[in-house]
Amino acid sequence: MSIRRFVRGTVPWDQLEAVASEVGERYGQEAVRVEFLDADNWLSTPCVMNERWFVKVxxxxxxxxxxxxxxxRNLGAFSSGTEGFFEPFDGPVEMAEHELEATRKLRALGLNAPRPVEAFEVDGLGVLVxxxxxxxxxxxxxPPDEVESHLPExxxxxAVMHANGVAHGDLRGENVLVYEGDLYFIDATNVAEDGLAGARAYDLASALAALEPLVGEKAVVEAALEHYDPGGEQSRTRSENATALLEAEDFLSFVQVRPDHTFDATALNGEIEKAASADEHASR
Ligand SMILES: Nc1ncnc2c1ncn2[C@@H]1O[C@H](COP(=O)(O)OP(=O)(O)O)[C@@H](O)[C@H]1O
Ligand SMILES: [Mg+2]
Incomplete structure (x- = not known):
């Protein structure tokens, strides 16, 4: 554990100590060893306790x-004529609770995510375990070829999330973990039901934006056309998937606003337009 890392975090020592001792008490641990993860600390202080619990403060x-x-994100939703689609987070405890809930939903759909334990409050901090x-x-x-091999999955x-009323909310390479050959989805957000259509398009835009720098615009757009089928059960054709891509295109500029996404929007836009028009010609 690095002291520097500790100091750089936004949670003071004594508060983190209080969280660790609460974890120890809840799970019957006499001592709790805390390791901090190499993360940006923008949205939480992630740490590992006794090599068993992943704890986000x-x-x-x-x-x-x-x-x-x-x-x-909501600005994007408003300007494209829909209501705000991500649940308003009114505080740190609610944030932890929402992520717990979102993680449960993903697992209920048969998708991989870390097993949720609980969310609680310590000294006004939200704690997710x-x-x-x-x-x-x-x-x-x-490496790019390995990333490409995971695109269908x-x-x-x-598509499974979107066909079942769930959206991720923060799709980025670092929020998709490859563990024992499978994809694990972490850091999910809870989405307001009435904003689901916008959230789906935003999610798809985020996925395209995250993957374009890794595998190039052609591979990512092709994979989405072929495998992003939110109608479920192959009910959609490539043509309908192309429509979903066009909807996502509207959100690319809002994804670009975020400091944690860097991608070639022009290349992606061009590739989506190409896919959509090729599709139009094919269906004539
Ligand atoms: N269950 C877990 N077990 C081990 N490491 C994890 C787990 N979940 C996340 N991580 C690591 O911690 C980092 C931060 O977690 P994340 O949930 O994405 O928090 P943040 O909101 O700070 O981005 C992830 O990028 C990943 O490297
Ligand atoms: Mg994250």
Whole structure:
């Protein structure tokens, strides 16, 4: 554990100590060893306790930053004529609870996510406890050919979420973990039911934006056309999937607003337009 990492975090020592001792008390641990993860600490302070629990500590400041991001997304939703689609997060505890709920929903759909344990409050901080995955590679750390080999599974999983009233909300390479050859979805957000259509398009736009720098616009658009089938059961054709891509295209500029996405929007837009018009010609 690095002291520097600890200091850089936004949670003061004594508060983190209080969280660790609460975890120890809840799970009958005499001592709790805390390791901090190499993360940006924008939205939470993630740590591992006794190599068993993955614990995310959410401060009021984290919740505020999250609300700002959510605002940008909702702005996108408003300007494209729909209501705001991500649930308003009013505080750190609610943020932890929402992520717990979202993780449960993903697993209920048969998708992989760390086993949810619980969410609670310590001194006004939100605390989320999940199963700790000891070994994984984030998708964006893999070589391009390996990333490409996971694209069918990724777009199929996204379609399963979207066909069942769930959206992820923060699809990025580092939020998709490859563990024992399977994809695990982490860091999910709860989406307001009435905003689901917008959230789906935003999710698809985020996935395209995250993958374009890794495998190129052609491979990612082709994989989405082939495997993103939110109608379920192959009910959709490539042509309908192309329509979903066009809907996602409207959200690319809002994804670009985020500091944690860097991608070639022009290349992606061009490739989506090409796919949509090829499809139009084919269906004539
Ligand atoms: N269950 C887990 N087990 C082990 N490591 C995890 C687990 N969940 C997330 N991580 C690691 O911690 C990082 C931060 O977690 P994440 O849930 O994405 O939090 P944040 O909201 O700060 O982005 C992830 O990018 C991943 O590397
Ligand atoms: Mg994350």
């Amino acid at each position: 959410v401060t009021g400041q984290n919740a505020l930053v999250h609300a700002l991001f959510t605002g940008a 999940l199963e700790y995955l000891p070994e994984f590679e984030p998708l964006d750390a893999l 990724l777009f199929e999983a996204l």
